[in-house]
Amino acid sequence: MLSRVRTLCAVVVTGLVCLGLAWQGQSSDAPAPGLLPVLQSAGPRWYRGNLHTHSLWSDGDDFPEMIADWYKRNGYDFLSLTEHNVLAEGDRWINCPDKGTAPIALKKYRDRFGAAWVEERMDKGIRQVRLKPLAEFRSLLEEPGKFLLLAGEEITHAFARAPVHMNAIHLREVIKPVDGGSIAETISVNHRLVAEQARKTGRRLLAFLNHPNFGWAVRAEDLILCDELRFFEVYNGHPSVRNEGDATHPGCEQLWDIALALRLGKHNRSVLYGLATDDSHGYHAWGVGKVNPGRGWIMVRAAYLSPEAILRSIEAGDYYCSTGVRLNEVRTVGEEIQLEIHGEPGVRYRTEFIATLADANLDSTPRLDAKGNPLPVSRQYSKDIGIVVAQSEGLSPRYRRTGKELYVRARVTSDKPHPNPYRKGDVEMAWTQPVVGR
Numbered sequence: 001m002l003s004r005v006r007t008l009c010a011v012v013v014t015g016l017v018c019l020g021l022a023w024q025g026q027s028s029d030a031p032a033p034g035l036l037p038v039l040q041s042a043g044p045r046w047y048r049g050n051l052h053t054h055s056l057w058s059d060g061d062d063f064p065e066m067i068a069d070w071y072k073r074n075g076y077d078f079l080s081l082t083e084h085n086v087l088a089e090g091d092r093w094i095n096c097p098d099k100g101t102a103p104i105a106l107k108k109y110r111d112r113f114g115a116a117w118v119e120e121r122m123d124k125g126i127r128q129v130r131l132k133p134l135a136e137f138r139s140l141l142e143e144p145g146k147f148l149l150l151a152g153e154e155i156t157h158a159f160a161r162a163p164v165h166m167n168a169i170h171l172r173e174v175i176k177p178v179d180g181g182s183i184a185e186t187i188s189v190n191h192r193l194v195a196e197q198a199r200k201t202g203r204r205l206l207a208f209l210n211h212p213n214f215g216w217a218v219r220a221e222d223l224i225l226c227d228e229l230r231f232f233e234v235y236n237g238h239p240s241v242r243n244e245g246d247a248t249h250p251g252c253e254q255l256w257d258i259a260l261a262l263r264l265g266k267h268n269r270s271v272l273y274g275l276a277t278d279d280s281h282g283y284h285a286w287g288v289g290k291v292n293p294g295r296g297w298i299m300v301r302a303a304y305l306s307p308e309a310i311l312r313s314i315e316a317g318d319y320y321c322s323t324g325v326r327l328n329e330v331r332t333v334g335e336e337i338q339l340e341i342h343g344e345p346g347v348r349y350r351t352e353f354i355a356t357l358a359d360a361n362l363d364s365t366p367r368l369d370a371k372g373n374p375l376p377v378s379r380q381y382s383k384d385i386g387i388v389v390a391q392s393e394g395l396s397p398r399y400r401r402t403g404k405e406l407y408v409r410a411r412v413t414s415d416k417p418h419p420n421p422y423r424k425g426d427v428e429m430a431w432t433q434p435v436v437g438r
Helices: 002-024 031-041 064-073 103-115 136-139 183-201 220-226 254-265 307-315
Strands: 045-050 078-084 092-095 121-124 126-129 148-159 162-169 208-209 231-235 275-279 295-303 319-324 327-333 338-340 349-357 387-392 396-400 405-417 426-431
Touching: 064 078, 078 338, 121 136, 121 405, 136 148, 136 231, 148 183, 148 307, 162 183, 183 208, 183 220, 208 307, 254 349, 254 405, 275 295, 275 319, 295 307, 319 327, 319 338, 327 426, 338 349, 338 405, 387 396
Parallel strands: 045 078, 078 148, 208 231, 231 275
Antiparallel strands: 045 295, 092 126, 121 126, 148 162, 162 208, 295 319, 319 426, 327 338, 338 396, 349 387, 349 405, 405 426
């Protein structure tokens, strides 16, 4: 018996020594074994993500795990759940009545994750379900190199009853919105809160302005005057945000061109980048008029899938926006902007290169009502702003800059209908980021 114990000990010690030698043979900065396959396959590639999503933690109608699972199963690489003025953390129970979408959501939740995962209780005769915080459910869904969840918040505020909403991504602490003396100042001071948290925590954070035409709240002049603003939603999949504008209000793309032209050509401010998001709230009824996921997203080119890499690429403008059109390549070689479209059989594409020239008229006049009084909306700007300087029908569109452009961006429009449009007649599109400088 004693000899058997000695033999067993010898085997264990030998194994431990071998493991120790193997470990010592690795450099101190060697990646953990579980991450090695991810890092070995590293290299710039496109990652698909959505940065504007709501769950039952605020005013969405489904559980956060269900929503994250939907995005993961539908080909997304990263997602941020951005609740109104709250982070998904702490202990929270919600009522789940036997009406509306609540019983539908609960049944699907049980079916997908099992009764052991779903925590329920009765309180004064009302069924309640515990909402899992991000820290608890992320391990259920995240996969290195395949799917990433980012903490987020929709900083929800207003100025003079006009909604001013901003998203902040990769937060550690919730941001409590503060007042400003105007729309532009409200945007600025809340951006500064995000920047202060980034400095305090040493984390890379992203802040952007949401749906400027929601409530017709944000004017072109607000986008022009806000020093801190670098990102805004040029497309939002919510059917109530008025991306397209109307006869009195510029659409979001026109707002983008006005802001770019005036920021770069007159006020010496930074470039403004555009984002496409879902702003999804509804997950049980689908179609036009519903607030569904899968309508707009960004494609970010990064070396690997991590918060730092994704946010760093977004900050550099190394991404494009899409509602369905895929781009294999977006690059600038010398003075030439080059796109490679991932063509689908039977689908036609039109690429428009849009610019404002340095000698464009940047003056403006107020928009007037029928009595000649100024309206509290964006001013009227010259048609020189945001003109189409070239078009292409091929899959490899090119544009050679002349040196006369303040910026150049591209819009790709297909003739393929969007599978779940936020309004009738929408087709799949893509937008690249503006290229500036020489």
